[in-house]
Amino acid sequence: MRKFLIASIAAASFLGLAACNDNSNNTTAPESPAPEAPAAPTDTAPAPTTPAPATPAPTTPDTGTPPAN
Secondary structure: OHHHHHHHHHHHHHHHHHHHOOOOOOOOOOOOOOOOOOOOOOOOOOOOOOOOOOOOOOOOOOOOOOOOO
């Protein structure tokens, strides 16, 4: 009787697990957006480079000594 009871409990638990299984065979690939068209080439020339200024930029004024902690 004990073996029958153990086998019944095992079968019931097996069926319970089988019922909870999500067996959806959804193997289709997700829909992806269409690739964008390549950008049209532009015929604009790059901006001319300007030479560096002859005098350096002014520096920031002296702010004093750092605070003592």
